[in-house]
Amino acid sequence: MKKRKAVFLDRDGTIVVHVPYLSSPNQLKLLPNASHGIRLFKEHGYLIIVITNQSGIARGFFDEKRLTLIHRKLTGMLENEGVVIDDLYYCPHHTEGIIEHYKVDCDCRKPKPGMILDAARKYHIDLTQSLMIGDSETDMLAGKNAGCRCVLIKNDCSSASTDMVIRIDYVVKDLLEAARIFTQ
Numbered sequence: 001m002k003k004r005k006a007v008f009l010d011r012d013g014t015i016v017v018h019v020p021y022l023s024s025p026n027q028l029k030l031l032p033n034a035s036h037g038i039r040l041f042k043e044h045g046y047l048i049i050v051i052t053n054q055s056g057i058a059r060g061f062f063d064e065k066r067l068t069l070i071h072r073k074l075t076g077m078l079e080n081e082g083v084v085i086d087d088l089y090y091c092p093h094h095t096e097g098i099i100e101h102y103k104v105d106c107d108c109r110k111p112k113p114g115m116i117l118d119a120a121r122k123y124h125i126d127l128t129q130s131l132m133i134g135d136s137e138t139d140m141l142a143g144k145n146a147g148c149r150c151v152l153i154k155n156d157c158s159s160a161s162t163d164m165v166i167r168i169d170y171v172v173k174d175l176l177e178a179a180r181i182f183t184q
């Protein structure tokens with residue numbers, strides 16, 4: 001069976017405007033060109049998989065039920081723009097959380113590659129042909145740890161500096177610029 005290629009996307013600061021511990025569907029706001037970029041990737045055969053750290057759950061700021069509502073709204077917003085994402089993985093854990101159940105040193109919290117590796121197994125993804133796109137060093141490390149190429153988004157709401165400890169393959173201003181590089 002031929003392996004697929006995928007784009008792994010961070011959520012906050014990459015698809016939607018970064019709101020610290022975003023806890024309500026009403027706070028979701030798509031970033032400029034995000035849906036257009038995702039659509040372009042899809043048209044060129046990439047699976048679209050969202051990979052997001054949501055330690056607000058471990059910290060007790062919101063629960064998984066609330067996060068499900070947020071993600072339902074997000075997928076609806078993207079569908080209104082003609083984009084269907086293939087899957088979404090989140091890590092609810094944090095070692096300094098206050099909710100005992102989630103207070104663990106897990107394998108899924110970025111920069112660990114757990115969520116990417118899980119998705120790769122489930123969807124038969126060739127990681128060397130795949131991309132991790134995000135706005136933080138954590139995203140870039142997760143991508144590298146999984147064996148993907150890494151694309152850093154630098155926009156008004158990203159705090160990332162480009163002088164990271166790891167080599168970033170590409171720096172772009174939004175998802176459309178990223179998509180244009182890989183779909184021409």
Ligand SMILES: [Mg+2]
Nearest residue numbers: 010012013135
């Ligand atoms: Mg982010």
Ligand SMILES: [Zn+2]
Nearest residue numbers: 091093106108
């Ligand atoms: Zn986790």
